[in-house]
Amino acid sequence: MKCRRCREPAVIDIRRHNAAFCRDCFRHHCHEQVRRAIDDFDMVEPGERILVAVSGGKDSLGLWQILRELGYDADGLYVGLGIGDYSDMSGSYAREFAAARGWPLLEVDLPGDFGFDVPTGSKAARRAPCSACGLSKRHVFNEAAIANGYGVLATGHNLDDEAAVLLGNVLRWETGYLGRQHPVLPAARGFARKVKPLVRLGERELAAYCVLADIDYIVEECPMAAGNRHLGYKEALNTIEERSPGTKAAFLFGFLERGHERFRGDAEDERADLGACRECGAPTPGDLCAFCRLRVRATGQPLPFLAEEAP
Amino acid sequence: MKCRRCREPAVIDIRRHNAAFCRDCFRHHCHEQVRRAIDDFDMVEPGERILVAVSGGKDSLGLWQILRELGYDADGLYVGLGIGDYSDMSGSYAREFAAARGWPLLEVDLPGDFGFDVPTGSKAARRAPCSACGLSKRHVFNEAAIANGYGVLATGHNLDDEAAVLLGNVLRWETGYLGRQHPVLPAARGFARKVKPLVRLGERELAAYCVLADIDYIVEECPMAAGNRHLGYKEALNTIEERSPGTKAAFLFGFLERGHERFRGDAEDERADLGACRECGAPTPGDLCAFCRLRVRATGQPLPFLAEEAP
Numbered sequence A, B: 001m002k003c004r005r006c007r008e009p010a011v012i013d014i015r016r017h018n019a020a021f022c023r024d025c026f027r028h029h030c031h032e033q034v035r036r037a038i039d040d041f042d043m044v045e046p047g048e049r050i051l052v053a054v055s056g057g058k059d060s061l062g063l064w065q066i067l068r069e070l071g072y073d074a075d076g077l078y079v080g081l082g083i084g085d086y087s088d089m090s091g092s093y094a095r096e097f098a099a100a101r102g103w104p105l106l107e108v109d110l111p112g113d114f115g116f117d118v119p120t121g122s123k124a125a126r127r128a129p130c131s132a133c134g135l136s137k138r139h140v141f142n143e144a145a146i147a148n149g150y151g152v153l154a155t156g157h158n159l160d161d162e163a164a165v166l167l168g169n170v171l172r173w174e175t176g177y178l179g180r181q182h183p184v185l186p187a188a189r190g191f192a193r194k195v196k197p198l199v200r201l202g203e204r205e206l207a208a209y210c211v212l213a214d215i216d217y218i219v220e221e222c223p224m225a226a227g228n229r230h231l232g233y234k235e236a237l238n239t240i241e242e243r244s245p246g247t248k249a250a251f252l253f254g255f256l257e258r259g260h261e262r263f264r265g266d267a268e269d270e271r272a273d274l275g276a277c278r279e280c281g282a283p284t285p286g287d288l289c290a291f292c293r294l295r296v297r298a299t300g301q302p303l304p305f306l307a308e309e310a311p
Helices: A023-040 A058-069 A084-101 A110-114 A118-124 A129-147 A159-171 A175-180 A203-212 A229-243 A247-272 A290-299 A304-309 B023-040 B058-069 B084-101 B110-114 B118-124 B129-147 B159-171 B175-180 B203-212 B229-243 B247-272 B290-299 B304-309
Strands: A012-014 A019-021 A049-053 A073-080 A105-109 A152-154 A193-195 B012-014 B019-021 B049-053 B073-080 B105-109 B152-154 B193-195
Touching: A012 A203, A019 A023, A023 A058, A023 A203, A049 A058, A049 A129, A058 A073, A058 A084, A058 A203, A073 A084, A073 A110, A073 A129, A084 A105, A105 A110, A105 A129, A118 A129, A118 A290, A129 A152, A129 A290, A159 A175, A159 A203, A159 A229, A159 A247, A159 B247, A175 A247, A229 A247, A229 B229, A247 B159, A247 B247, B012 B203, B019 B023, B023 B058, B023 B203, B049 B058, B049 B129, B058 B073, B058 B084, B058 B203, B073 B084, B073 B110, B073 B129, B084 B105, B105 B110, B105 B129, B118 B129, B118 B290, B129 B152, B129 B290, B159 B175, B159 B203, B159 B229, B159 B247, B175 B247, B229 B247
Parallel strands: A049 A073, A049 A152, A073 A105, A152 A193, B049 B073, B049 B152, B073 B105, B152 B193
Antiparallel strands: A012 A019, B012 B019
């Protein structure tokens, strides 16, 4: 098996591209895929500062590394979710990665800064753990990007993640979610721009990238995610991909080319109806945003602003 | 486990309906699901004669039985595809079913009437067998319905079939196919109306219906279909359904309610561009329809009409 680019012996093959690469050319391939995603979808404006949400896993650390190697001004953000040993370990990986390179890492701690952790919040709000966690991360990421003056927030969602989310959205024909599913969510009042520069790279490519680039990452999956629907969708797509390589990429990019536009109005209608949360100012269709409602339930305490207002 | 309807002991449970039924009430349930599909989608006009395409399998024989029991004027159509023993056996089941009930069964034989069988046609045209077969059946079904004055052609596609086809169509975002995927394809110049009255019933329900209604059907699957993509999509959906009962029904009916309309224009554009095949008169975007092209390749002979025209 020879490298497609330089004809030296290859170390990895990518079936959906019908190509194999040596170590150096594989890193070049990953850089090119990220560069192309950023260019094709106009993710970053010249000179813009990027905040990369990092979990200590292969995707987010790989993304941060690639963005820096491509010359972007990218800093990290780690959010402690209070998921026992798993959070302790993932935080260590993120901190060691940043420290070894001397790159700035912002930190927010859900228990320390907001008074609750994901397991407690999910139980108190009777939400699935992944739902309470996703909601909290989206809120904290957005708030941190805006508060610290970053023009754009980048997350490590890869092709496998996005294809699995898309499958879940079409299985239920969630038209609002379909309208919002895009590698770039533009900035709006109260929202930083969100971008997913890894959409052209699969899970296996990210793992290989980290190994070949000597990036030490947390290999364990979050213990609370075991058996969730999203992993079921990933497995289903993996089974289909095994038989027909390229299915996941065709599914996601076919949607972006020929499907997404048809649902965009549904998402815009939802965004147009948003006001500001009376506690934190985040965009919300109601009085309190979903994160503040979760926080009230999880802590059993009135929120600071609401407490001041009480007679 | 008690019957939801009459509280007698149940013989089958349907997880997605969270219900169990005794023998009689299960047959009633199947009738109601077909009645509802026909009503909801305006499949049949009062007094209309229905031609049911039967293969000798559980779905099509079950459909014919249910339509007759609901009082419809429904006759059968069996198309011999020349797939060795499998076709011989499936034809016997269809004929015995019809003869035992004294119901008219039309027959068309691909080798006898058109000079080729599915295995030969698929090889000659370098098409996957299921592709050559589907194309031939669609053509012959449509021609038989029109030639024999039936207002509507009914096929035994069930919920599992339709959900798997839908999954294939969204995985590739085949916008024209998505626009055409509907339980009713209206009549048009050269096209009989096509309806799928079993869309509300799953594969397992049809098998149970046939067993409980003493319908003898061919259990073997077509040997040429083994390992095809469609079966892969069915397996993927079955794995997801196992974990979340109701996923398939929500996927198909969610599409019909909130997705289909957005793709209808793509299918209409395709239909608007059709002329008549110069050999058989069937609608086609080209000079010869796909069936006649297949026939030319498979038989290696000029077609009758074209042969007459030649100098």
